[in-house]
Amino acid sequence: MHVCTGCSCLCDDIDLKIENGRISRAYNACRRGAGIFLNISSSRAKPTIDGQQVDLERALQKAQEIIQDSENLAIYGLDTTTLEAQRLAIELAEKKEAFIDDNSTFCLGDFVEMILKKEIPSTTLEEVKNNAYVLFYWGTDPYHSLSRHLSKFTYYPRGGKRQRGYEEDRFLVVIDIRKTHTAKLAKKNARFLKAENDADIIRGFIDALEGRSPKIFQKEIPRILKEMEKGGFNVIFGGLGLKYGLGGDYALLKEMIERMNERSEVYFMPAGCHPNMRGFNELLFEKTGHVNRYSFREKRSSDDFAFHRLLKNDSADTALIIGSDPLNSLPLEYAGKLSEINTIVIDPRETFTGRVAKVTIPSALSGVESGGTMIGADGSRVELNPVFEAEINDEYILKKLLEVV
Numbered sequence: 001m002h003v004c005t006g007c008s009c010l011c012d013d014i015d016l017k018i019e020n021g022r023i024s025r026a027y028n029a030c031r032r033g034a035g036i037f038l039n040i041s042s043s044r045a046k047p048t049i050d051g052q053q054v055d056l057e058r059a060l061q062k063a064q065e066i067i068q069d070s071e072n073l074a075i076y077g078l079d080t081t082t083l084e085a086q087r088l089a090i091e092l093a094e095k096k097e098a099f100i101d102d103n104s105t106f107c108l109g110d111f112v113e114m115i116l117k118k119e120i121p122s123t124t125l126e127e128v129k130n131n132a133y134v135l136f137y138w139g140t141d142p143y144h145s146l147s148r149h150l151s152k153f154t155y156y157p158r159g160g161k162r163q164r165g166y167e168e169d170r171f172l173v174v175i176d177i178r179k180t181h182t183a184k185l186a187k188k189n190a191r192f193l194k195a196e197n198d199a200d201i202i203r204g205f206i207d208a209l210e211g212r213s214p215k216i217f218q219k220e221i222p223r224i225l226k227e228m229e230k231g232g233f234n235v236i237f238g239g240l241g242l243k244y245g246l247g248g249d250y251a252l253l254k255e256m257i258e259r260m261n262e263r264s265e266v267y268f269m270p271a272g273c274h275p276n277m278r279g280f281n282e283l284l285f286e287k288t289g290h291v292n293r294y295s296f297r298e299k300r301s302s303d304d305f306a307f308h309r310l311l312k313n314d315s316a317d318t319a320l321i322i323g324s325d326p327l328n329s330l331p332l333e334y335a336g337k338l339s340e341i342n343t344i345v346i347d348p349r350e351t352f353t354g355r356v357a358k359v360t361i362p363s364a365l366s367g368v369e370s371g372g373t374m375i376g377a378d379g380s381r382v383e384l385n386p387v388f389e390a391e392i393n394d395e396y397i398l399k400k401l402l403e404v405v
């Protein structure tokens with residue numbers, strides 16, 4: 001069996017059929033996951049300098065020269081690569097007194113940080129499968145973003161104490177600003193709460209827990225709390241909608257979870273996409289006490305060290321992008337600056353950022369062409385089982401860059 005690195009579920013039951021040295025089937029994988037295995041040869045990156053194809057050694061040498069000469073290096077991306085490569089990138093950042101950041105600044109790094117600081121209780125997907133009764137999906141639509149979350153880990157599977165099927169043994173709560181595909185599943189034994197304001201819904205739960213009538217969802221909130229007491233083990237999956245709905249202030253969320261835990265076990269888990277975002281957060285946290293936006297020169301984390309802010313404020317003379325495409329995902333006014341500084345891209349595939357980069361270095365696809373370890377959104381470590389072994393992977397390239405610092 002192989003592990004899919006298509007999202008933070010890190011499904012470890014992918015059964016591949018290989019014919020004439022090519023992967024022809026990816027059983028059990030969702031559409032996104034199957035695409036990774038079946039399309040390994042499409043849009044592969046090539047070694048380039050200033051957009052011109054060169055041999056790999058020349059590209060590596062040029063990248064070494066740039067890193068050596070850089071005075072303000074920013075390292076970014078990293079959520080699609082392995083822990084082993086992330087560790088090397090952090091070592092490089094430390095030696096160069098560089099900035100380091102990943103997608104979790106935009107994504108769910110705040111939630112991971114609260115879990116690592118033990119400010120909110122969390123659990124594993126295995127525990128959820130075996131025990132969880134009320135499942136909240138709050139500001140997230142896993143039907144699209146984490147396609148097998150519901151079927152493999154949470155709502156549909158039977159396991160442990162949950163043997164009677166989702167119709168009886170799970171209670172689904174979807175909270176979102178619109179009726180998403182996940183919300184459409186909320187029929188029997190389920191509730192959909194349309195979120196005009198996430199903080200108001202949290203206040204509604206706190207009011208009900210304190211014996212007052214909630215100002216909104218007066219019938220739904222007490223019913224959900226009653227189901228939670230009945231189930232005994234419940235979990236809230238929080239997504240980007242919840243993060244941005246709360247505007248960075250999580251005091252109420254923490255209070256609600258604490259109060260809920262006085263009546264039943266309630267856990268919180270980020271529902272984010274990047275396969276090894278949590279891995280990067282954990283490694284940086286172990287090293288610095290922060291999960292992202294870190295400056296090794298100033299030895300602190302700050303919004304000013306978020307990658308887009310570094311670009312906006314012209315704080316970096318060199319960007320080393322690993323497994324990410326900021327030109328495709330960040331606002332152009334910031335990402336456009338990548339063409340003005342020395343940008344090095346390490347990626348298995350061609351990217352928009354690669355087109356404006358000084359140097360591009362093609363790498364192996366983690367999980368398909370190189371092994372290593374990743375940490376899923378629930379904190380579980382997963383060993384990758386590659387189909388092929390490419391010599392030039394992120395680890396190899398980062399070790400080469402480390403040789404010159």
Ligand code: SF4
Nearest residue numbers: 004006007011030033
């Ligand atoms: S749910 Fe995620 S990890 Fe699982 S097969 Fe789909 S893309 Fe891959």
